[in-house]
Every structure is written in C-alpha cells, then in structure tokens.
Amino acid sequence: MGKIVLVTGVARRLGGRFVARVQSDPQVERVIAVDAVEPEYPLEGADFVKADIRQSAIARVLAEHSVDTVVHMDVSGTALGGGSRASVKETNVIGTMQLLGACQKSPTVRRLVVKSSTNVYGSAPRDPAVYRETTPPKSLPRGGFAKDAVEVEGYVRGFARRRPDVAVCVLRFANILGPSGDTPLAEYFSLPVLPTVFGYDPRLQFVHEDDVVEVLRIGSHEAPSGTLNSGTFNIAGDGVLTLSQCSRRLGRPTVPVVLPAVTWAGSALRTLGVTDFSPEQVRLLTHGRVVETREMRDVLGFKPAYTTAETFEEFVRDRGPGLLPPRTVAGLVDRADRAATALAALPLLSRRRGDGPGDGAGSEGPRRAASGNGE
Incomplete structure (x- = not known):
C-alpha cells in the first residue's frame, strides 16, 4: 500500500x-486535493474535496480517507x-490552526x-549577511504575510511537541518565481516602473x-538514507541578485523614493490594487x-535545478520585455547610482572645504592663527 497524501x-x-x-x-497510492474553491484546471486523477481548512470539517476529511501524509500549501501572501x-x-x-488540530x-x-x-527572518539594517535556520531574527515581522508565517511556524512547533510520533518538515522558501507565480514580489516585478528605496540596493534570492x-x-518522503526528512530547511537557488540587476534584466526603469515617503507610496499602490506593497515588502x-x-x-539531499539568476531569467522570459531595452535601463540605473553617490558626497566635500554648516567666523580664527604661527 502506498501513501495517501492530502x-x-x-x-x-x-x-x-x-x-x-x-x-x-x-510511492503514492492516492492524493486528496483540498481547497475551499474549485480549481480551474484538472488535478490529474486526484480526488478533489471542496473543504475550507478554517472549518472543523477538515478533520472528517482526514478520517474518511485515512490520510497518512499532509502537505500544507495553503499559506500564501496573496488573495x-x-x-x-x-x-x-x-x-x-x-x-x-484547524488543520493542525x-x-x-x-x-x-x-x-x-x-x-x-x-520572510520569518524579517529584514532589518543589522541583519547578518546570511541567515541560517537557527539564526534568530533581529526584529520580528510586525505585519503582513511575514507575520502570518511566523505565527504558522509557532503553531507547527507546538504540534510537533504534542505529536512527537509525526515527522514534521518545514520548508522556508525564498521568493518564489515562475510561470504561475502569484507572490507579492512577482506582482512587484510586473509593474511597468519599479519604485525603489533611494540609496539602497538590496540582495535578493529566488x-x-x-x-x-x-x-x-x-x-513528503523519507530520506534515501532511511532517516526522517524532518526539521526546518531554507530553500533557495544558489547565488544572489541585487535589485538593480533585476531591473536591468527586466528592462523596467526604477523610480527611487526617499525612505520617509515609501510608506505613502506603498499605501497608494495598495489603494489602486496594483500590488501588495506591505511594510514588510518595503523592508x-x-x-x-x-x-x-x-x-x-x-539533510534533504536536494540541489535546486535553477540558480537565483536562472530563476529570474525564466521569470523575465515569461513576463515579456519591459518598457525599455535592458541596455537602456542599465544606463539609466548606472547614471542614477552615480548621481546618488555624488549627492551623498556633497556634505563631506563641504565640510572639508569649510563651507558646511557651522563653518563661519568661529572656525576661521583657528586657521588664521595656525597660519600666523607658521610664518
């Protein structure tokens, strides 16, 4: 008898x-597919059960079909x-909560x-360069899907303590991209112009x-060695891309927004229904x-078939060209970077020349005195 997977x-x-x-x-005998909404595509022979996991009826589904393996994918950032x-x-x-109960x-x-x-790690200015599964976040997410994920994992840990006989595998996915991706970041990259935070170029994984x-x-199976595939695992493609590299490859220009105005811009986008630009997304x-x-x-013995860069290239091919050729966008982004660097250097140059705030008669005296001593 094979597995019965819900x-x-x-x-x-x-x-x-x-x-x-x-x-x-x-290794799988039957698949029980569950959702509160009927899918718009065939499920390849699986038994579909229309059920809302927020209701206690999900317990009857487990019992009626003698389910031995549960794969909980109904944790999402988009409606x-x-x-x-x-x-x-x-x-x-x-x-x-209902499903675990x-x-x-x-x-x-x-x-x-x-x-x-x-997302459970959050995003903060003092974050470590690389997060391991055991690294605590510097600041817990305070809202949106990231906070949902933190709460979900908390309930899962409680379940694992109450049912130590059940192998529990938590997969922490980096930003998921692909032809059917409906994640907040996929929606963001689909915008004709990408709003960015002025002076920042974050590293991203896909x-x-x-x-x-x-x-x-x-x-959903045991490891080839026979050990249980249980625990918490980070899942991401090799390598990283910066946001500016992403905009170049997409062929979409960026609009830098100063940090105090980012929250207002995100609220405007949410009001228009363009994308989920939550505070955690901004961070x-x-x-x-x-x-x-x-x-x-x-432990899992899994090596992704796609690197972060290859994943993004597939996403770009699926979404089609942006408003501008990638070379043009690269030139615009480079010029914006040079302009930002020049603006950031202006206060330093002013202080060195003595033209900055506070450089007046009071600071001129010591320089003249030093000149007199030198003569």
Missing part, C-alpha cells in the same frame, strides 16, 4: 502543479480571486510538510517553481535577505 491550497496553480507531480510518484488581506490571514493562521487527533497521520517562507514542487515531494526592498542552504543539501 494537499491543501490546490486552487492555486502551484498547488495544482504539486498535485500533478506527487500523483505520478510510485485568491480578488479576496481581501483579512481572508488571506484567516486562511494562513486560523486555517493552519485535525492532524493531532488523527491516528493515521505520520508526516506533515508545511510550506513556509524566509527559487523556481519547479524546485518548489520537487522539494515538497522530497519532504525587503530596502535591506534584502540572504539565507544559507547547507541543510537543504546535506
């Missing part, structure tokens, strides 16, 4: 892609079908895989949708975030 969040394309992949796994931010938070947090009571569940995010699907499949685009992936390789 997958949440299948109405999203990424969830549907994982269902198709795990359905073809020879499905034009829903509100409040509905997203309810699904992320309340839905996870059902898993705790189920005698058949033996493995839980949770799709989380590197993971390709294909790699997301594959590592979720690996997490990411200010300070960036990079994570170490050694545990992913050594």
Whole structure:
C-alpha cells in the first residue's frame, strides 16, 4: 500500500502543479486535493474535496480517507480571486490552526510538510549577511504575510511537541518565481516602473517553481538514507541578485523614493490594487535577505535545478520585455547610482572645504592663527 497524501491550497496553480507531480510518484497510492474553491484546471486523477481548512470539517476529511501524509500549501501572501488581506490571514493562521488540530487527533497521520517562507527572518539594517535556520531574527515581522508565517511556524512547533510520533518538515522558501507565480514580489516585478528605496540596493534570492514542487515531494518522503526528512530547511537557488540587476534584466526603469515617503507610496499602490506593497515588502526592498542552504543539501539531499539568476531569467522570459531595452535601463540605473553617490558626497566635500554648516567666523580664527604661527 502506498501513501495517501492530502494537499491543501490546490486552487492555486502551484498547488495544482504539486498535485500533478506527487500523483505520478510510485510511492503514492492516492492524493486528496483540498481547497475551499474549485480549481480551474484538472488535478490529474486526484480526488478533489471542496473543504475550507478554517472549518472543523477538515478533520472528517482526514478520517474518511485515512490520510497518512499532509502537505500544507495553503499559506500564501496573496488573495485568491480578488479576496481581501483579512481572508488571506484567516486562511494562513486560523486555517493552519484547524488543520493542525485535525492532524493531532488523527491516528493515521505520520508526516506533515508545511510550506513556509524566509520572510520569518524579517529584514532589518543589522541583519547578518546570511541567515541560517537557527539564526534568530533581529526584529520580528510586525505585519503582513511575514507575520502570518511566523505565527504558522509557532503553531507547527507546538504540534510537533504534542505529536512527537509525526515527522514534521518545514520548508522556508525564498521568493518564489515562475510561470504561475502569484507572490507579492512577482506582482512587484510586473509593474511597468519599479519604485525603489533611494540609496539602497538590496540582495535578493529566488527559487523556481519547479524546485518548489520537487522539494515538497522530497519532504513528503523519507530520506534515501532511511532517516526522517524532518526539521526546518531554507530553500533557495544558489547565488544572489541585487535589485538593480533585476531591473536591468527586466528592462523596467526604477523610480527611487526617499525612505520617509515609501510608506505613502506603498499605501497608494495598495489603494489602486496594483500590488501588495506591505511594510514588510518595503523592508525587503530596502535591506534584502540572504539565507544559507547547507541543510537543504546535506539533510534533504536536494540541489535546486535553477540558480537565483536562472530563476529570474525564466521569470523575465515569461513576463515579456519591459518598457525599455535592458541596455537602456542599465544606463539609466548606472547614471542614477552615480548621481546618488555624488549627492551623498556633497556634505563631506563641504565640510572639508569649510563651507558646511557651522563653518563661519568661529572656525576661521583657528586657521588664521595656525597660519600666523607658521610664518
């Protein structure tokens, strides 16, 4: 008898892609696909059950199908079908609580895989250069999807303590990009002009949708060595890209905004419904975030097929050319960088020349006295 796998969040394309992949796994006997909304595409032979994980009915689904493996993918930063931010938070947090409560009571569940995010580390000016899974964040996220992810992981840790017999695998994904990506950062990169924080060029990491699907499949099984694939793992493609490099490759110009005005600009974008430009998103685009992936390789035995740069190249090809040729954007970005550097150097030059604030008659006296002593 093979595994009976329950997958949440299948109405999203990424969830549907994982269902198709795990359905073809020879170790899997049946796949139970669950969502409150019917998917707009076929689920490749999986049994679809229309159920809201925020309701207690999810416990009956686990019991009726004798589920032994749960892959929780219904943790997302964007609303499905034009829903509100409040509905997203309810699904992320309340839905996870209900699902874990059902898993705790189920005698058949033996493995839980949770799709989380590197957003749990936050983004702050004093962050370490590279985050490991055991590195505590300098400042916890205070809102948006990042805070949801922190709460979700807290509930998962509580579940792991109450059910030590269940192997729990938490996968913290870097920014996911791909043909069906519906993440806040994918929406941001789809804007015709990219608002950026003046004077900052953050480092970013990406993971390709294909790699997301594959590592979720690996997490739902035991490791080749026979050990349990349990624990918390950072998942990201090799290497990093800066935001300016991303804008060049997209062919989209940037509009630097001074930091005090960024919150206002984000509110304006949210009002227009253009993208989820939350405060945590602003912090990411200010300070960036990079994570170490050694545990992913050594314990899970997973090596991403796409690097960060290759993932972004695939994303660019899928989204099409921007407003301007990449070379033109590169030139504009370089000129903006030189202008910003020149502006930043002006106060220093003024102080050296004695023309800055506070350099008046009081500071002229010592220079004249020194000149007199030298004569």
